[in-house]
Amino acid sequence: MTITPDQARKTMDNYIKAWGSNDKALLLSLFTEDAILEDPVGTPAFKGSEGVAKFWDFAHMEVDRQLSPKFEEIRVCADQAIFRFTMQVRIPSKNQGLDLSIQEHITFADDGRIRHLRAFWDETSVGKPDGMDLFIPNIDQAYE
DSSP: OOOOHHHHHHHHHHHHHHHHHTOHHHHHHTEEEEEEEESSBTBOOEEHHHHHHHHHHHHTOSTTOEEEEEEEEEEEETTEEEEEEEEEEEEGGGTEEEEEEEEEEEEEOTTSOEEEEEEEOOGGGEEOOTTSEEOOOOGGGGGO
16 A cells, blocks of 8 residues: 555654654654665665664754754655755854755655655755854764
């Protein structure tokens, strides 16, 4: 059985909610145990629940790092979707920030959880918030 577009949209609504509310348990519940997360595509994939948790921990390395995803668009076809949003990252203690425009390709399992997520972004996807210094994350730290 293939999931419905409404199920896919609900999963991605919860995905945005998890990042925005700093809810790691909710985020992990949205992925299958054998999920693959590529963020960005071209870097080594994070595999399984442990890999997704490791990516989450990387994104939250600094205690005061704030992540605020801003939903833009989703298109669902069968068990796949294209999802577009901007992740607003702020580190108030350093007056640093980043607005990262991301497009993701998601494949869903039959139960509506994410089986494979591929994030597409590059240096042209980066914006600097007004009045802040640009924050540039080092993805290599995620693999340490």
